[in-house]
Amino acid sequence: MAQRIVIVGGGAGGxxxxxxxxxxxxxxxxxxxxxxxxxxTHTWKPLLHEMASGTLNSAxxxxxxxxxxxxxxxxxxxxxxxxxxxxxxxxxxxxxxxRDGAELxxxxxxxxxxxxxxxxxxxxxxxxxxxxxxxVSLDAPREAATFHRxxxxxxxxxxxxxxxxxxxxxxIVGGGAxxxxxxxxxxxTATELSAYGLxxxxxxxxxxxxxxxxxxxxxxxxxxxxxxxxAELTKLGVNVLTTTQVSEVTADGLRTATGNxxxxxxxxxxxxxxxxxxxxxxxGLETNRLNQLVVRSTLQTTHDDDIFALGDCAACPIAEGATxxxxxxAQAAHQQASFLATMLPRRLEGQAVGTYRYxxxxxxxxxxxxxxxxxxxxxxxxxxxxxxxxARFFYLSLYRMHQQALYGYVRTGLLMLMDRLGRRTVPRLxxx
Numbered sequence: 001m002a003q004r005i006v007i008v009g010g011g012a013g014g015x016x017x018x019x020x021x022x023x024x025x026x027x028x029x030x031x032x033x034x035x036x037x038x039x040x041t042h043t044w045k046p047l048l049h050e051m052a053s054g055t056l057n058s059a060x061x062x063x064x065x066x067x068x069x070x071x072x073x074x075x076x077x078x079x080x081x082x083x084x085x086x087x088x089x090x091x092x093x094x095x096x097x098x099r100d101g102a103e104l105x106x107x108x109x110x111x112x113x114x115x116x117x118x119x120x121x122x123x124x125x126x127x128x129x130x131x132x133x134x135x136v137s138l139d140a141p142r143e144a145a146t147f148h149r150x151x152x153x154x155x156x157x158x159x160x161x162x163x164x165x166x167x168x169x170x171x172i173v174g175g176g177a178x179x180x181x182x183x184x185x186x187x188x189t190a191t192e193l194s195a196y197g198l199x200x201x202x203x204x205x206x207x208x209x210x211x212x213x214x215x216x217x218x219x220x221x222x223x224x225x226x227x228x229x230x231a232e233l234t235k236l237g238v239n240v241l242t243t244t245q246v247s248e249v250t251a252d253g254l255r256t257a258t259g260n261x262x263x264x265x266x267x268x269x270x271x272x273x274x275x276x277x278x279x280x281x282x283x284g285l286e287t288n289r290l291n292q293l294v295v296r297s298t299l300q301t302t303h304d305d306d307i308f309a310l311g312d313c314a315a316c317p318i319a320e321g322a323t324x325x326x327x328x329x330a331q332a333a334h335q336q337a338s339f340l341a342t343m344l345p346r347r348l349e350g351q352a353v354g355t356y357r358y359x360x361x362x363x364x365x366x367x368x369x370x371x372x373x374x375x376x377x378x379x380x381x382x383x384x385x386x387x388x389x390x391a392r393f394f395y396l397s398l399y400r401m402h403q404q405a406l407y408g409y410v411r412t413g414l415l416m417l418m419d420r421l422g423r424r425t426v427p428r429l430x431x432x
Contacts, residue, residue, distance in 0.1 A: 002029055002030060002031050002032050003031050003032070003113040003114065003348050004031065004032040004033075004034065004111065004112050004113050004114075005021060005025075005031055005032070005033050005034070005112070005113065005114045005115075005116065005344060005348075006034045006036065006091065006110060006112040006114070006115050006116070007021075007033070007034070007035045007036070007116045007118060008036045008037075008081050008091065008115070008116070008117050008118065008119060009036075009037060009081075009117065009118035009119035009120060009311070009313070010035055010036075010037035010039070010042045010065055010076075010118075011042070011045065011118060011119070011120045011311060011312075011333065012044060012045065012311070012330050012333045012334060012337075012402060013118045013310045013311040013333030013334065013336055013337040014035065014037070014116070014118035014119075014310075014311070014337075015035065015042050015063065015065070015068065015406065016333075016334060016337040016338075016341075016402070016405045016406065017116060017118070017310070017337040017340055017341055018033055018035040018068075018069075018072065018074045019068065019072040019074070019405060019406050020337065020338070020341035020405070021033045021074065021341055021344065021345075022069070022072035022073040022074035023072055023073060024341065024345060025345060025348075026072070026073035026074050027073040030345070030348075031345075031348060032075070033073070033074035033075065034074065034075045034076075034077060034110065034112075035065065035069065035074055035075070035076050035077070036076075036077050036078075036079055036081070036091075036093060036110070037065060037076070037078065037079075038078065038079060038080040038096070039065075039078075039140075040064065040065055040066070040078060041062040041063060041064055041065065041141075042062070042063040042065060042068075043058060043061060043062055043063070043140075043141045044061065044330075044399055044402055045120075045330065046330055046398070046399070047061055047399070048138040048139075048140075048141065048143075048144045048178075049138060049144075049178055049181045049182040049185055050185055051141060051144040051145065051148065052136075052138055052143075052144040052145075052147040052148050052151075052182060052185075052268075053148070053151075053182065053185040053186050053188070053189045054148050054151070054152070054189055055185055055188060055189060055192075055368075058141045058144065058145065060419075062141075063406060065078075068406060071407075072406075077093070077110065078096050078104075078105055079093035079094060079095075079096055079105060079107075079108070080093065080094045080096075081093065081094075081117075081119060081278055082094040082107070082278070083278075083281065083282065083283070084115070084282045084283045084285070084307075085109075085283060086283045086284070086285075086304055086307070088111075089111060089112055089113065089115075089306070090109045090110060090111045090112065091109065091110050091112065091115065092107070092108075092109055093107060093108050093109070093110060094107055095107040112306075113306070113348075114306050114307075114308070114344060114347065114348070115306060115307045115308070116307075116308045116309070116310065116340065116344075117279070117282075117293060117307065117308070117309045117310075117313060117314075118309070118310050118311045118313065118333070118337075119275070119276055119278075119279075119313050120275075120276075120311055120312045120313055121139075121273040121274060121275050121276075121311075121312035121313060121328055122137070122139050122273065122274055122275070122276060123137035123138075123139055123269055123270060123271070123272070123273060123274075124271065124272035124273050124274040124290070125137075125269060126271070126272065128246060128247065128248065128249065129248045129249070130248050130249030130250055131249050131269050133249070134249045134250065134251055134267055135173070135249055135267045135268060135269035136150070136266075136267065136268050136269070137268070137269045137270065138178060138182070138268065138270060147266065147268060150266055151168075151170075151186075151189070151266060154168045154265060154266065155168065155193055155201055158201050158205065159201055164202070164205075166201070166205060167205055167206075167207055168205055168206050168207065168265060168266070169207045169209070169253070169263050169264045169265050169266070170186060170206065170207070170208050170209070170264060170265070170266045170267075170268070171208075171209045171211060171253060171254050171262055171263075171264030171266070171267050171268070172208070172209070172210050172211065172267075172268045172270060173211045173246055173254065173267070173268065173269050173270060173271045174211075174212065174269065174270035174271035174272070175210060175211075175212030175214065175216070175217035175218065175219070175240075175242065176217075176218065176219070176220070176270065176271075177218065177363070177365050178270040179210055179212070179217075179268075179270040179271075180210070180217055180218060180229055180233065180365055180367070181365060181366050181367070181368075182268060182270065183208050183210045183233055183236075183238045184232070184233060184236060184238070184366070184367040184368040185366075185368045186206065186208055187203075187206075187208060187236040187237060187238060187368065188368040188369055189206075190203040190204075190205070190206040191203045203237075204237065207239070208237070208238045208239065209238070209239040209240075209241065209262055209264065210233065210238055210239070210240050210241065211241045211244050211246060211254060211262065212240075212241065212242045212243075212244065213243070213244065213245045213246070213271065214242065214243070215242055215243050216230070216242055217229050217230050217233075217240065217242065218365060220327065220363065221363055221365070221374070221375065222375060222383070222385070224385060225365075225373055225374065225375060225385060228373055228387070229365060229367065229373060232367050232371055232373075233367070236367075241262075244256055244257075245257040246271075249267060249269075252264075253267070254267065273290070273312060273328055274290045274291050275287075275290055275291035275292045275293070275312065275313040276291060276313070277291055279291045279292070279293055279313060284303060285301050285302075285303055285304065285307065286301065286302045286303055287315075288315045290315070291313075292309075292312075292313055292314060292315035293309040293313060293314055293315065294315045295308070295309050295314050295315065295316050296316075296317075297316070297317055297319070297320045297355045297356055297357070298343075298353040298354070298355060298356065299314065299316060299336060299339065299340060299343075299353075299356055300353065308340060308344075310333060310336035310337060310340060311328075311332070311333035311336065312328040312333070314326075314336070316336070316356070316358075318358050319357055319358070320355055320357075326358045327360075329363070330398065330402070331360075331361055331398070332358060334401070334402065334405070335356070335358065335359065336356060337405075339354075339356045342354075360377050361376065361377055362374055362375040362376040362377040362383065362384075363375060364386075364391055364394055364395040364398070365395075366392070366395055371387060371388065371391075372387060372388070372391040372392040372395050373385070373386070373387040373391055374386060374387075374391055374394075374395070376394065400412060400416065403415060
């Protein structure tokens with residue numbers, strides 16, 4: 001009887017791993033591959049800031065799990081992870097309900113021989129009062145759509161008032177890639193919306209404030225790139241505040257540790273990450289203070305060789321014996337999925353699992369149509385700063401690599417062609 005590999009979480013790493021294993025093992029009947037996710041579709045998380053601003057239509061970039069499963073020889077089951085029984089080798093899946101509260105799929109258990117947990121991460125609110133109530137966090141397409149809907153609502157109210165002094169204040173907390181990219185994208189949105197003839201709404205009517213607790217933006221990137229990003233955002237009219245800690249969020253805005261109020265009608269929280277709390281309750285598996293599953297350099301959990309974790313929910317050493325962890329980036333999830341796609345078939349045959357080693361290829365940050373900047377790291381470890389059209393090309397290629405892992409070269413090429421043609425036939429902004 002073929003062994004069963006269950007992958008929980010259909011994010012960038014989980015869906016890539018399911019597709020690769022399905023083509024390698026599922027098609028030949030060498031193993032049964034099952035992907036479990038709480039949603040019916042997958043969206044590449046780095047696109048969420050564009051969906052929130054309206055410059056990207058989420059429906060055009062959703063991957064249907066059921067269709068993907070059929071094409072890549074794995075099975076998909078909808079549901080959220082509710083627990084694990086390691087001795088019995090089975091997971092508990094919570095019931096799924098529709099929007100009206102009616103049960104669609106009952107709670108159930110699912111047996112496994114090898115289990116991979118890839119449920120990603122959530123934004124960390126650090127226990128600050130008011131964040132959950134008044135802020136939107138870009139963790140999923142649903143939240144990006146919520147922010148976009150609120151932004152359009154604010155513009156429509158301003159349009160109806162026909163007052164040219166109506167201001168829309170947006171505050172973004174977190175100066176990492178998500179916060180920086182969203183701030184730049186919103187400035188582009190403001191320009192585009194005014195071009196549609198909304199009365200009383202000029203680009204300057206949207207006031208954007210980016211708040212970072214640390215001394216500079218993009219702390220994971222070199223100082224020169226951080227300084228360039230700040231200068232570009234300032235040029236775009238974004239108010240950048242560094243060394244500014246938020247102590248409370250209210251309906252009126254952000255209260256800082258020094259007692260100042262930053263007025264904001266719309267508020268986005270993009271400061272830090274943590275793994276879902278359910279990981280602390282998985283039958284004794286070791287977790288760290290951010291709820292991440294502690295794994296060895298083989299991606300096996302420390303207390304169970306048959307349970308693996310990858311992506312943002314895994315606390316993986318950057319090298320054998322190192323105390324520094326692999327950073328929570330899409331490129332890490334992609335690398336780990338590729339590693340397990342090779343190593344899990346060997347594990348099924350009783351062979352030893354190899355060692356995963358993170359390779360940092362650099363990071364790129366999009367400043368909308370204004371610019372793109374980042375650094376590329378080659379095989380020798382040398383870092384090269386890139387910006388402009390070349391950086392934009394490499395930035396876009398990251399998403400195409402993800403699509404290629406799911407669809408192959410031919411279908412990805414067709415998707416690129418459709419995207420290009422679509423720009424000429426649809427509005428440049430999602431207006432509903």
